[in-house]
Amino acid sequence: MGRQNALYLHVTLVPYIKTSGELKTKPTQHSVMKLREIGIQPDILICRTEQQLPPDIKAKIALFCNVERDAVVTAKDVESIYEVPLLFHEEGLDEKVVQLLNIWTRAPLLEKWEEVLRAIKNPRGVVDIAIVGKYVHLKDSYKSLNEALIHGGIANRLRVNLRFVDSETVERAGPETLLKEADGVLVPGGFGQRGIEGKIQAIHYARENRVPYFGICLGMQLAVVEFARNVCGLTGANSTEFNPETPHPVIALMEEQKIILEKGGTMRLGAYPAVLKEGSFAYQAYGELQISERHRHRYELNNEYRKALSEKGLIFSGLSPDENLVEISELDGHPWFLGCQFHPELKSRPHAPHPLFREFISAAYKEKRKKRRKKS
Numbered sequence: 555m556g557r558q559n560a561l562y563l564h565v566t567l568v569p570y571i572k573t574s575g576e577l578k579t580k581p582t583q584h585s586v587m588k589l590r591e592i593g594i595q596p597d598i599l600i601c602r603t604e605q606q607l608p609p610d611i612k613a614k615i616a617l618f619c620n621v622e623r624d625a626v627v628t629a630k631d632v633e634s635i636y637e638v639p640l641l642f643h644e645e646g647l648d649e650k651v652v653q654l655l656n657i658w659t660r661a662p663l664l665e666k667w668e669e670v671l672r673a674i675k676n677p678r679g680v681v682d683i684a685i686v687g688k689y690v691h692l693k694d695s696y697k698s699l700n701e702a703l704i705h706g707g708i709a710n711r712l713r714v715n716l717r718f719v720d721s722e723t724v725e726r727a728g729p730e731t732l733l734k735e736a737d738g739v740l741v742p743g744g745f746g747q748r749g750i751e752g753k754i755q756a757i758h759y760a761r762e763n764r765v766p767y768f769g770i771c772l773g774m775q776l777a778v779v780e781f782a783r784n785v786c787g788l789t790g791a792n793s794t795e796f797n798p799e800t801p802h803p804v805i806a807l808m809e810e811q812k813i814i815l816e817k818g819g820t821m822r823l824g825a826y827p828a829v830l831k832e833g834s835f836a837y838q839a840y841g842e843l844q845i846s847e848r849h850r851h852r853y854e855l856n857n858e859y860r861k862a863l864s865e866k867g868l869i870f871s872g873l874s875p876d877e878n879l880v881e882i883s884e885l886d887g888h889p890w891f892l893g894c895q896f897h898p899e900l901k902s903r904p905h906a907p908h909p910l911f912r913e914f915i916s917a918a919y920k921e922k923r924k925k926r927r928k929k930s
Contacts, residue, residue, distance in 0.1 A: 561654055564589060564596035565629070566605040568611070577605060579615050586619040597654050598625045598647070606630055625650055634674050636904050639667050666905040669909050670708055681918045684736035686756040690718035690748035699742050699770070702902035706911030712919055721752030729759035738766040738918030741773030743851070743897065747796050754780045766890040766917040768910070771851050774806045774883060774893025778855055778863065781866040781885070785866050788859075795853050804863070806856045810881075824850045826874065826896070828881040832872035836882045839909035845872075847881070847896035854895070855880040890917030 566582040586596060599621055601607060607615075612626040619626075627645045632638060648662055683703055689695035700716055707714035716898065719732050729752075733739060739760040741753050753773070757780045760767035769777045775793055782791035782804045790797075793805035827846050830837045837843070855870075860880070866872060872882025872894065885891035894910065902908035 562596045565599055565600040568601045570604045577611050577711040581890040582615055583618045600629045602626050602629045604631050626646055633693050636670050661856055670904045673708040673711045678711045679919055680713045681737040682717055682735055683738045684717045684719050684733050686719045686721050686753055688721050690720050701898045702899035702911045705902045705904050706915035709907040709912040710916050711830035721749030723817045724755050729755045733759050740768045743771030750796055764889055766921055768914045769893030774895055777893040778804050781868050785926045786862055793853055804856050804859045805853050808854050822851055828872040829875055833838035835884050836871045839913040848900045849896045889921050
């Protein structure tokens with residue numbers, strides 16, 4: 555190559571023309587030509603395509619693009635992104651990279667990816683999860699959350715159907731019609747007043763109808779608001795983020811935060827520890843008493859209301875080590891109802907699903923099966 559420890563991979567497109575049944579290599583040839591005009595010669599070509607590239611097409615691309623034949627790699631469209639590592643291994647991409655870099659490594663350990671793929675392609679069942687938010691028209695806004703739910707399905711060998719529900723639509727149409735097919739309801743994080751009451755209605759529906767519920771960050775805070783209003787009888791309870799004049803500020807800024815005027819400075823960011831309550835949903839999920847999770851939020855549960863809330867059945871199952879901050883709240887007597895101040899989706903991986911997502915999906919499937927048995 556003339557370059558030590560350097561490797562140029564070029565991702566290109568090989569369109570498939572269905573009407574003629576042909577794969578077209580011209581776009582790839584043209585893109586490589588343009589690269590060579592500015593002095594870049596690719597070592598490996600990753601060819602995005604709908605069809606597997608046959609040997610003659612690979613040979614043609616290699617000839618006109620001045621790369622070795624085994625350096626032309628098919629990047630075929632797949633149903634799941636988690637299939638890609640295995641497909642690239644089948645294409646020999648890993649071995650080619652090692653060869654061109656003139657390095658040694660042991661054979662790749664792909665068993666975990668194979669297990670992930672088996673769970674995705676051969677699920678034992680299906681669950682429908684309603685994500686109630688206000689950014690649902692831009693689904694990638696919840697990308698890490700979406701994938702974490704898929705990971706929870708992988709852990710249970712279940713396919714997770716994600717149903718995005720606009721919280722403003724819930725305000726207009728009510729939750730009964732929009733959520734009646736949901737096996738689980740999730741309210742994610744967010745900012746701003748828009749759609750808040752719709753999220754609260756969705757939480758009320760999940761609590762009253764014993765639908766497994768998972769609230770993340772704002773989703774936990776609004777679960778506290780809903781509980782305060784409809785169980786504790788605290789009329790007008792709210793977060794001071796949305797109503798600074800609320801008679802019952804069950805969610806509010808901590809005293810030490812109020813003196814900070816710049817908004818970014820009031821956020822609790824990064825990893826913080828929490829101590830869990832034995833026997834809780836959270837403890838059953840994690841299997842340990844102390845955890846550490848990543849935060850990104852500004853408002854906290856108001857400690858002045860902790861006694862009133864707990865007396866009515868809201869369990870504070872995760873607290874900061876000094877017991878000053880509520881990190882996790884749960885509902886007593888519900889199949890699975892949990893809210894957390896942190897963002898567990900940021901730590902979830904396909905072969906290491908986050909325990910809260912794993913247990914949420916498991917609970918949703920169990921309740922779905924119970925309902926089916928009752929109907930039959």
